[in-house]
Amino acid sequence: MIHISLAADTITINQSLSGDQTIVSEHGVFELGFFKPGNNSNYYIGIWYYKQVVSVQTIVWVANRERSISDRFSSVLTMSDGNLVLFNESKSPVWSTNLSSTTLGSVKAVLLDDGNLVLRAGSSSSQPLWQSFDHPAHTWLPGSKLGFNNVTKQTQMLTSWKNAENPAPGPFSLQLDPNGSNSLIIWLNYLNLSEQYWSSENTRWNYFE
Structure with missing residues (x-):
């Protein structure tokens, strides 16, 4: 499988992920994108150690655990109305950060080197609007x-x-x-x-x- 990295750790209002596209944390520790576990025919959005850190793909967090998608190339992970949202091949939302109110247009998603995916308003480094560390899956990472x-x-x-x-x-x-x-x-x-x-x-x- 060929992974196409956006050479960035951020998804902004003008960016999205689809197919084999991924984002990588600033110092190349974690990667986020679509993955298919084993022989499963469905796909999920997940975070795993970057290949230079752990050669075998090791998933540490999954967004849409209960609602998979069947086609990663026609599905998209993007910013929508101040939230990070996964739309399936029918353009229906299957997962969202589900914030009720945000600063529209200035919100971005950033993958950090500790494996935390955060939503931030503009360039603010204060408390994130949302973070994956508040929604653990199956792996307990340092700091979560x-x-x-x-x-x-x-x-x-x-x-x-x-x-x-x-x-x-x-x-x-x-x-x-x-x-x-x-x-x-x-x-x-x-x-x-x-x-x-x-x-x-x-x-x-x-x-x-």
Whole structure:
């Protein structure tokens, strides 16, 4: 597969991604674009380590986990009304950053060297309008968070893939104990029921300087 990089880390109002186009973080650590896991015939928008960092494509974040697309060349990831939006081959939105109000026209999406995809207003370096670190998928990257987001009122947790070829949410999830014990808990979710599978509460941790 040939990847065509835009030689930039940013998607602005006048840019979009389609087909094999990608963006790469400033110092070449992470890459974002369309990918197809294994023999799956569907495509997803994801972030992976750049090939000079990890030679085998290693996905760390997926945007449209539950709504794949079938044709990456007629689908597009673009800025629309101040949001980063993925439109499928029928030009219907299948994923969005879903911000209710933004500074239209000046918002851009930037892929950072820590693997965080952020929306920023103009050249402002202040708190991002939206960031993928607030919406973790299955990988916990340094700097990302697990917990409860008081702004979005969402629990930030990791959720496994269904299987190696399907990034839709699978049966296992990892989160901080909602009861405030600061322990990590793995839940097994099946038949609309959740059962505690593992807890770090009784696990001894070794810390190294």
